[in-house]
Amino acid sequence: MTDQSHFVEIRHAQKSYGTLEVLKDISLNVERGQIVAIIGPSGSGKSTLLRAVNDLDSLTGGEVWLDGVQVNKDLPHRQYEKHINAMRQDIGMVFQHFNLFPHLTARENVVMAPKMLKGLSKEDANKLAEEQLEKVGMLDRIDYYPSRLSGGQKQRVAIARALAMKPKLMLFDEATSALDPELVDEVNMVMKKLAEEHMTMIIVTHEMDFAASVCDRVLFMDQGVVVEEGPPEIVFKNPTKDRTREFLRKHLAGAA
C-alpha cells in the first residue's frame, strides 16, 4: 500500500450499474482546508462520486481515503458497519433536498446524532445546538419544526446538523439546487463562512459563480470521467477542452 499523503484521496474510483459505467477510473486528491467544486451535466457521475466519499454509494472499484484511513475498506458486514459508522461521523453531508427529520425540531435535528453517538449531556447538547444554529443564523428558529421553515432555512439547519458532529470534511450535494432563487444566497453565505474557517469541502454544484468565488479547484466531469481539472480562473475563464467550453457556454447562457 502506498503512503497516504493527501487529506482526501480518491484512487481509481470505478462504479457501474450492470453494464452502465457511471464512474470510469477517477482519481482526486483534496488537501486539508481545500475546497473543491465538481461541476458537470446531469448524469455525469458527479453526485455518485461525492456519495462514494462516505460510501453512501459503494464503488465497484478503487479506494477512498480520509486522513490516513481507508473509507471503503473490504470488511465482513458487521465490522464494516462499525467502521463506516465511525468514518461517517467525520464526514458531514448536505443534500439537495435537505433531508431534515420532520418529526424533530431544529434543535433536535442538530443534537440527535451527537447525543446518541457522543453521549452528550443535556446541557452540552443544548449548548451545541445553540452554537451551531447561531452559526447558520437560525438561532431564532431553534424550536421550530422543519415544516414551518423555508427551503433556505431548512438547508441552513441541515448544515448545522452536519457541523454538530464536528466533521473533518463536508460534502455538499447540490445544496442550493432545490431552492427558490431568492433563497440561494443565504445558504451560499453559510458555505462561504465555512470556507473562511478553512473547512475542507467537496461541493457538487450548478452554481458556477459561487464555485468560482469560493473554491480552490474545479473538476469538470462528463460521462463518468474528469474532463478538466484546475483552478477556477483557468477552468472557468480559459478552459482547454471543447466539452468544458460547450458546457460552460450552455450553462452560463442559461443562468443569464
Place this chain on the structure above:
Amino acid sequence: MDFDLMLRVYPFFLDAAWVTIQLSVLTALLGLTCGTLGASARLSRFALLRFLGAAYVSVFRGTPALIQLFILYFGGPQIGIQLDAFEAGVIGLGINAGAYMTETIRGAIISIDKGQREAARTLGLSQWQATYNVILPQAARLMVRPLGVNLNMLIKATALVAAISVVELTYTAQRYIGSTYKPFEMFLLAGLLYMIIIYATGRAVTWLDRKVQIT
C-alpha cells in the same frame, strides 16, 4: 317490532358484547405483534425472511378467515393442537389480521423518503439507530389511520367465531333467535352493539391520529 323483548334480552347482549370487545382487543394485540414481525421479515436484508414474510401474507390474505378458523379449531386436534373455542378464535383471527397489518406497517415504512435514512446514516447512525430514531417515528404516524381500518375490519371479523361456538355477540343473537323466533330484533340489536363498538374505536383512532401529527 318487539321493543319489549329487545329490552329484556339487552343485558345478555351486553355481556356478549363484552366478549366481542375482549376478542377484539386480544386479536388486535396478536395482530399487531404478527404484523410487526411480518413487516420486519418482509423488509429484512435476508432473502429467506423476505420470502417467509411474503408467504405469510399471501396465505392468510389468500384464504377465507372462516376456513382458517375451521382448520385451527376443527382440524387442530387431528394434528395435536387442542384449543378451546375462544383461544382458537383469538389465535386464528389474530394471525389473519397480522397478515393485513404486515402490509399496512410495511407500506408506512417504505413510504418514508429514502433521504431520511441516508441523512441518518451520514451522521454516523447505524442501520438500527436510523430505523428506530428516524424511520419508525415517522412511519408510526402514517400507520395510525390504516391500522384503524385494519382494526375496524377485525372487529367485524370477530363475528366469524360464532361459527366455532364462541359465545360472543353474533352467537348470542343466534341463540336468542332459537328461543324467541325474532331474528329481525335479535340481529338488529347485535348490529347496533357492533356499531357502537366500531364507532367508539373509530373516534379513538381519529383522536390518536390528530394527537400524533407534527404541528
